[in-house]
Amino acid sequence: AQKVTQAQTEISVVEKEDVTLDCVYETRDTTYYLFWYKQPPSGELVFLIRRNSFDEQNEISGRYSWNFQKSTSSFNFTITASQVVDSAVYFCALSDISGNTPLVFGKGTRLSVIA
Amino acid sequence: GAVVSQHPSRVICKSGTSVKIECRSLDFQATTMFWYRQFPKQSLMLMATSNEGSKATYEQGVEKDKFLINHASLTLSTLTVTSAHPEDSSFYICSARPRRDTDTQYFGPGTRLTVL
Numbered sequence: 001a002q003k004v005t006q007a008q009t010e011i012s013v014v015e016k017e018d019v020t021l022d023c024v025y026e027t028r029d030t031t032y033y034l035f036w037y038k039q040p041p042s043g044e045l046v047f048l049i050r051r052n053s054f055d056e057q058n059e060i061s062g063r064y065s066w067n068f069q070k071s072t073s074s075f076n077f078t079i080t081a082s083q084v085v086d087s088a089v090y091f092c093a094l095s096d097i098s099g100n101t102p103l104v105f106g107k108g109t110r111l112s113v114i115a
Numbered sequence: 116g117a118v119v120s121q122h123p124s125r126v127i128c129k130s131g132t133s134v135k136i137e138c139r140s141l142d143f144q145a146t147t148m149f150w151y152r153q154f155p156k157q158s159l160m161l162m163a164t165s166n167e168g169s170k171a172t173y174e175q176g177v178e179k180d181k182f183l184i185n186h187a188s189l190t191l192s193t194l195t196v197t198s199a200h201p202e203d204s205s206f207y208i209c210s211a212r213p214r215r216d217t218d219t220q221y222f223g224p225g226t227r228l229t230v231l
Contacts, residue, residue, distance in 0.1 A: 033218070037222075042224075043206055043208075043224070043225045043227065044222075044224040044225060045208065045222045045225075047222070050219075091158065091159070095220075097218060098217070098218065100147070100217075102149040102151075102161045102164060102210070102220075103149075103159075103210070103220065105158045105159045105160075106158065107157070107158045108157075108158050110156075
């Protein structure tokens, strides 16, 4: 069975601080996809990244970066120089490669960035 | 990117009424659509998988007679909450998997249902 654990329920940081959101996953599949989504108060899920399990290279996109460590089954997300607009709930998710199965979501981490 | 819409975005209804939520893929055909439910401050939980032209597959604990799913075309799936009760109040989100890009899913903006 697949499982995603986001141990941090809520995090508060002061604007301009860096913050890392943890994600640990479990799967028996040898190939899979990992995702991060942002859910602002409006509720709509905003896609941030999809990572194939073949690709362990870290990725940077502006102030966002992701650290994929297959050896520890982790896919952590770091926001550099956080801003108030980053305040949201962030979900880590897992799916198989086929697309036949839905995403399995973690419980989410609520990030509050204080001005 | 691909667009998925949901209608209505918000609905308030009285207990005992039925509510229909539409999920449309606007610029692609979707062979599979997934329906999720999210209670306040909780994660998204899969309710059912909807395949075009066939019966939906429901997750354990989800009443198929209460949550009717119809996937009548490659661009539309509907979720009908029958005889809604206050405990059905939730945020309902659909996702659609394109026929030509089967390893990708696109999420709708969600429908917030409040049952009084």
